[in-house]
Amino acid sequence: MADEHTTGSPRTLKTVSRAFDVVRALEELDGARVTELANHLDLSKSVVYNYLSTLRAEKFVVKEEDTYRLSLQFLLVGEYVRYQNILYRIGKPEIEELAEKTGEYAHLATEQHGLGVNLYKVSGEKAVGSDYQVNKLQRADYLHFSATGKAILAHLPKERVEWIIDQYGLPGKTEATITTREELFEELETIRDRGYSLNDEEEIKGLQAIGAPVTNRHGRVLGSISVSGPVRRMKQPEYHEQLIESVVNTANVIEVNVNMEESDDDFPTFS
């Protein structure tokens, strides 16, 4: 503990990082008491106590009896962030219509930090019952095995895709998941060529999804949409074609409306 004095830039604030360690621990543990957290994080009780007190004063943590939990403040801020997203504002009603028209699950997703985040999801009539999708706990997930994810990857700059693969690798989920760089880049080119993406049981066995990207007028991909359902139904030729048509069409509608609103805007890059 004597050599590395690297005060390299950017200088990340350890106190802030530790505060978020506490947040993550409270999430993992579904709430915890001081001692429990202290053990979990390898910190002294008094230190943990101070972090919790601060987070509570900031209203991001609540205390019930002696148990500390994350507060709904995260939801309030989160819904603000989502509402700021133009793809969400414009896409939500369109996705609802898509779900109603097709009767399947419909998703609206975007990319952040190299992972996919669902902005919104609805289940159509046929999908009801096995609603493991809509009520599933939201996590940011890999982009390379979902229809929405691959639609996004296909329209991200190559060097950005490379960076994402370097960061997260290409972990498999089912036997169909694409796990090699070459295969993925080929697939992405196919997606670009035909205008839509396909997730053929690559994430969940038995589930197929059809996705399409939404880009702004500078060609930057803002996110993507998809419909998904059981392979048996999704693979029927005429139905399949019909779904592709609906998805691509909805993506286009969203795209047009987004670009009309984004007239006087900057065109940001990433991360």
Add this chain to the structure above:
Amino acid sequence: MADEHTTGSPRTLKTVSRAFDVVRALEELDGARVTELANHLDLSKSVVYNYLSTLRAEKFVVKEEDTYRLSLQFLLVGEYVRYQNILYRIGKPEIEELAEKTGEYAHLATEQHGLGVNLYKVSGEKAVGSDYQVNKLQRADYLHFSATGKAILAHLPKERVEWIIDQYGLPGKTEATITTREELFEELETIRDRGYSLNDEEEIKGLQAIGAPVTNRHGRVLGSISVSGPVRRMKQPEYHEQLIESVVNTANVIEVNVNMEESDDDFPTFS
């Protein structure tokens, strides 16, 4: 800088507080650049830069071009928190049914840090059109002028209500808002006696709401529900009685189901 050495407990970590100052500023400003934030927060550029870099490393902030924004990480954590809430899990489908049956807006709310937070809201058929409610930006709001809020206050311990009034006061919103302590406590007693709360244009002119609390088997209030609509419709005598019936009934159903799941649980107090 020589007198006040008060190191009172709990010792709140200034670095963490400042990180959340940055978060709040990014929300207020809808994203900002380094210099803009530094001015807004009265901090030096380099300091702000370090906070932003740290928040970005933690994935709670994204950088687009030179503008920093809050990330969807807040939404992911927020949805986790919401899903942890048993009132949400049980109440969501019931509220949906209530909205469908009545055709009005239905809300599911809870209390946190002395303020009301909507866990969920749906609009029934009659409510469509003026959906200023469903797409409105979520904020934690005062409890004393909403039907859900008053239903909660009515079942909180008196000392807790006192604390809340001391903290936030009783700001008026319309001419009908209750703004004095005595009036409020009277109202709360009425609510307890008759089993439901009424918001008669106390929050928004022209809008009436009927609310009912949901308590667990220890008598602690977990939250509340409400339906709301235009006064003209809501005040029709038979319809009014019918809505009260529906709201109270739905609250009871939720209550029963929550208490069946909460069998082996602690009974926490507040904040």
Add this chain to the structure above:
DNA sequence: ATATGTGTTTGTATTTGACGAACGATCACT
């Protein structure tokens, strides 16, 4: 070209948080 703006980097002074021990309260067990 020059001046003013940006975001970022770095050296340094000192504020601030980590540590460990101690306190008071609660709970479990004999």
Add this chain to the structure above:
DNA sequence: AGTGATCGTTCGTCAAATACAAACACATAT
């Protein structure tokens, strides 16, 4: 009831982590 362990909380102290300001590289505008 009494004893011991364990909990959350408080506090004094020193090392470490952060705030500051000045300088940097780069861009844009005059």
